[in-house]
Amino acid sequence: MKLEKLDYFQPFIVVVAILAFLLMGYIGSFNYRFEDPLDLEVILTIVFACAVFTIGAFIVKYKINVENTKEINFLSEKLLVGLVIVALILQALNLVLIGGIPLFNSVLKSNATTNIWRVAYPLFLIMINVLLAKYYDRKYLLLVLLGAVIFGLNGYRTSVLGILGSSFITLFYLEKISRKVGIAFIAIIVVGIMAIGYIASQSIATQHWTLNPVELVFYRAAFTLEVFERILPLSGTTHGHILSMIFSSGSPRTFIGQYVLSDNVCLTSTLFGPVCLDFGLIGLTVQMLFMGAFLGMVHKLKKGIGVGIYSIILTHTLIWIETGPTDIMIWFLYLIGFILILINFNYIKLNKD
Numbered sequence: 001m002k003l004e005k006l007d008y009f010q011p012f013i014v015v016v017a018i019l020a021f022l023l024m025g026y027i028g029s030f031n032y033r034f035e036d037p038l039d040l041e042v043i044l045t046i047v048f049a050c051a052v053f054t055i056g057a058f059i060v061k062y063k064i065n066v067e068n069t070k071e072i073n074f075l076s077e078k079l080l081v082g083l084v085i086v087a088l089i090l091q092a093l094n095l096v097l098i099g100g101i102p103l104f105n106s107v108l109k110s111n112a113t114t115n116i117w118r119v120a121y122p123l124f125l126i127m128i129n130v131l132l133a134k135y136y137d138r139k140y141l142l143l144v145l146l147g148a149v150i151f152g153l154n155g156y157r158t159s160v161l162g163i164l165g166s167s168f169i170t171l172f173y174l175e176k177i178s179r180k181v182g183i184a185f186i187a188i189i190v191v192g193i194m195a196i197g198y199i200a201s202q203s204i205a206t207q208h209w210t211l212n213p214v215e216l217v218f219y220r221a222a223f224t225l226e227v228f229e230r231i232l233p234l235s236g237t238t239h240g241h242i243l244s245m246i247f248s249s250g251s252p253r254t255f256i257g258q259y260v261l262s263d264n265v266c267l268t269s270t271l272f273g274p275v276c277l278d279f280g281l282i283g284l285t286v287q288m289l290f291m292g293a294f295l296g297m298v299h300k301l302k303k304g305i306g307v308g309i310y311s312i313i314l315t316h317t318l319i320w321i322e323t324g325p326t327d328i329m330i331w332f333l334y335l336i337g338f339i340l341i342l343i344n345f346n347y348i349k350l351n352k353d
Contacts, residue, residue, distance in 0.1 A: 009169050011057040011295035014317055015050045021221055021321050022046050028222030042229045049272055049288045056292025065349045069303040080131040084143055087124030090116050091150050103155040112154045121151060122329055125162055129308030132170045158319050164189045169311035173302055224322050228270045230260050236280030243278050252326035268323045298337045301344055313337050
């Protein structure tokens with residue numbers, strides 16, 4: 001099999017990304033923390049989670065067949081372009097109503113995820129990927145870049161990664177990624193994420209960072225894994241409270257900051273932190289088995305708009321490796337994947353071999 005024919009974005013890429021994040025955090029724990037390096041329990045728990053995820057993805061890959069997929073025809077090109085533009089206008093309006101650019105002001109950033117943004121971001125994310133998947137045209141890449149810039153002004157790296165990462169994966173499956181385009185896209189993603197993270201850190205008036213953009217990436221990985229390390233002794237003690245907050249009201253990440261560090265801060269706690277706090281090792285096992293199987297199933301439906309849907313879900317699962325699955329908006333994307341599975345249910349067959 002030629003290298004360019006490999007499916008780099010199978011669900012198993014999540015395991016590769018998790019282990020890469022663990023390595024970055026372990027290196028960062030030596031250079032930028034004042035405590036001991038990551039505990040062995042952290043490493044073993046993450047390796048266990050990767051093994052469970054792999055089992056779920058493996059079962060679907062080799063035991064489930066999809067004979068065909070149902071084409072969805074009511075989404076016209078004009079409708080999709082119109083909705084993409086509406087999303088961009090909404091985010092521009094959001095910036096106007098906030099009163100500035102959150103990327104350069106930490107106070108504005110704390111108020112940037114308004115209800116308008118909660119509509120604009122998923123609308124843009126879904127529609128741009130479906131547009132690329134159904135009606136690819138090189139001119140639509142300008143909309144991708146414009147969206148990354150406008151939503152990046154909110155000061156959150158995850159928005160830029162979500163837009164550029166999912167678009168890149170969609171283009172990959174459409175076989176529209178040449179070597180030059182691929183290198184350029186990856187360079188834009190890496191530089192964009194590091195730049196936003198660095199600029200945002202410098203805009204925090206109460207903190208004074210001396211790390212350069214590369215060092216900051218390793219520091220963030222180490223700190224997030226340290227939060228998970230502190231969660232492990234507390235496993236199962238919140239009894240589903242974080243899960244209930246995700247689907248109701250409140251800020252799960254702020255709650256984790258208060259509960260784990262006794263400080264009113266918003267914390268990322270890895271893909272594993274929230275579920276471990278709520279349900280312990282059993283909850284972690286169920287979550288990782290579900291994610292592996294679910295991504296494996298949506299991966300098998302990556303035809304037509306399914307390409308865009310899979311790209312979105314995979315990208316945000318990769319983002320969750322650091323941030324944790326605490327955003328109801330992203331679980332909405334999982335819901336879209338579930339609807340895709342239901343639409344194609346009659347085409348899904350169990351492999352009896």
